[in-house]
Amino acid sequence: MSTSAHRTTSPQTSPKTSPRRLRWSVSDIVVASTLAVACGVIFWGWNLSYHLVSNLFVAYPPAATLVHGMWLFPAVLGALIIRRPGAALYCEMVAAVVSALLGSQFGLTVLSSGFVQGLGAELIFLLFLYRRHTVDVAMLAGGLSGFFGGAVYHWVIPMYAFAPFETFVHIGCFALSGAVIAGLLTWWAVRGLARTSVLGPLASRHAHRESVTLLGARRR
Numbered sequence: 001m002s003t004s005a006h007r008t009t010s011p012q013t014s015p016k017t018s019p020r021r022l023r024w025s026v027s028d029i030v031v032a033s034t035l036a037v038a039c040g041v042i043f044w045g046w047n048l049s050y051h052l053v054s055n056l057f058v059a060y061p062p063a064a065t066l067v068h069g070m071w072l073f074p075a076v077l078g079a080l081i082i083r084r085p086g087a088a089l090y091c092e093m094v095a096a097v098v099s100a101l102l103g104s105q106f107g108l109t110v111l112s113s114g115f116v117q118g119l120g121a122e123l124i125f126l127l128f129l130y131r132r133h134t135v136d137v138a139m140l141a142g143g144l145s146g147f148f149g150g151a152v153y154h155w156v157i158p159m160y161a162f163a164p165f166e167t168f169v170h171i172g173c174f175a176l177s178g179a180v181i182a183g184l185l186t187w188w189a190v191r192g193l194a195r196t197s198v199l200g201p202l203a204s205r206h207a208h209r210e211s212v213t214l215l216g217a218r219r220r
Contacts, residue, residue, distance in 0.1 A: 022085055028202065036092075040094065043074075062173065069177035071117065080133050092117055120141070120144040124140045134187075134210070146174040149174055
């Protein structure tokens with residue numbers, strides 16, 4: 001087989017296609033911005049109802065982070081749909097900005113928390129060079145976003161004062177919530193969207209046809 005033929009049958013290894021695959025298009029920017037703004041509105045509604053939801057954990061406040069994955073899903077959603085470098089951080093930050101502009105009771109702290117949480121998810125997709133968008137990677141991204149939100153953000157801006165064990169529970173529940181709500185459920189949602197063909201111009205348009213592979217398993 002000639003060298004040129006080999007390059008034709010192996011486009012993923014071509015140095016010319018890789019930068020193009022990671023470059024944002026106009027469609028990517030428009031869709032990411034629209035998604036992020038919509039998520040910001042959802043944040044606003046969730047913020048209004050959170051004081052009621054948090055009452056479910058009044059007996060053990062550290063476990064309240066079991067529902068905090070609702071503040072993490074834009075990062076994973078953006079990364080799974082756009083599949084470009086920076087999508088997770090961009091969508092989480094824009095959603096946080098919209099939430100702040102609409103009047104979040106948490107004030108401007110949502111901007112710093114949005115950055116930290118978006119960064120957590122972004123690092124996971126970067127680790128896999130933005131090539132894997134499977135359920136395990138989505139859950140890892142949501143989980144690290146929650147860990148960053150619970151641990152890293154606490155070190156930067158202390159917002160709670162629990163005993164060491166309760167702090168561990170708080171962070172662990174945050175990471176678990178991120179893995180399930182922002183990771184698993186968001187991954188399912190993206191596959192559902194792909195089935196409706198609304199992701200036509202995007203790299204994720206065939207997400208519903210992709211195999212459900214796990215880390216260490218070969219892709220078909």
